[in-house]
Amino acid sequence: MTKKRRVFDIDFDDQPEDVPAGTEPETRRGPMAAAITENAAALAHRQQAETAIREENDRLAHQFVELKKRGLIVDLVPIDQIYSEKLIRDRAPKRDAEIDELKDSIKAVGLSNPIQVEESSEGWELVQGWRRLTAYRELYKETGDPAYARIPAGLMAKGARLEELYQRMVDENLVRRDISFAEMAQLAVSFAKDPQTNAVSPHDAVDKLFVSAGRQKRAYIKHFTTLIRNLGLVLRFADAIPRRLGLDLVKRLEDNPDLVVDIQHALLNTQRPDAETELAVLQRFAKPVPAGTAPRPVARSTAKTTFKLTRPEGVAKCTAADGRLEVRLNRDFSELDRHRLEQAVQAFLDTLSD
Structure with a gap:
């Protein structure tokens, strides 16, 4: 008679005889355990991928910020959102004669060198490219072509040091053929007056701004700062003063500081419709006085109004x-911004000279 098999008897497979000694047999896993293991592996892989993406994004963000600091990110900026108030331009008030030539070039081949602007709360502050921006604005006014309503610009991040922005502007303008010593000196004088800069004197400002210029050229600019500080408010064609005449005038002023009043008086009482007339007045005072000859005093009127x-x-x-x-x-006029007061006096004197 055969032996009955109990209901709960379970047959287990025999262990394989070829399993090496000390090796545990593979544990059997159910479907749920396999799914959990696979999900954990997928989650770990996803976290690794997300970490790699974040690291790449951080690297690209840092690279973008660095490029923006250097003004290498270029975009089309509306010309009516660009201002030039933060930096004092080293430009003569008269219109640049080379603007027309630049406009013809832009119409023919476009703008090959973008301007540089710094981000501001109201739009963009111009750092480099005053002539290019002026050309675009004139072209848009003349043609109405929307292509000139926006200009290619290198976008600089907000917060660059003021001295760095000035140096960028100066370095670009040093290659200009027409920039005069008087214009460069005026920039140094204005830079020294700016309370946001660390220039102690105009000479100190020249050393800070014109680092890329040679030592001799900086010396010439420093001499012209003396001329601008003494005669700047009464000069109408300062940018036309040649280097030699400027140096001679400065030497005369150093030898005889009281000569400043005589030159100012002569200029204010002379009709100067052009640069040649003004230069003729200055040349009279630049001539050295022969030894032993006392300078002839300028006759002064006693009239008063x-x-x-x-x-x-x-x-x-x-x-x-x-x-x-x-x-x-x-009224306390000392409370007024010095640059604004200087512009008002300059406009006042210009009106009297007309």
């Missing part, structure tokens, strides 16, 4: 005399 003007601040009392103009008003 006084008048009053009613202003919102009160009554302005004005006195005009030979070599002197005085305005008395109940």
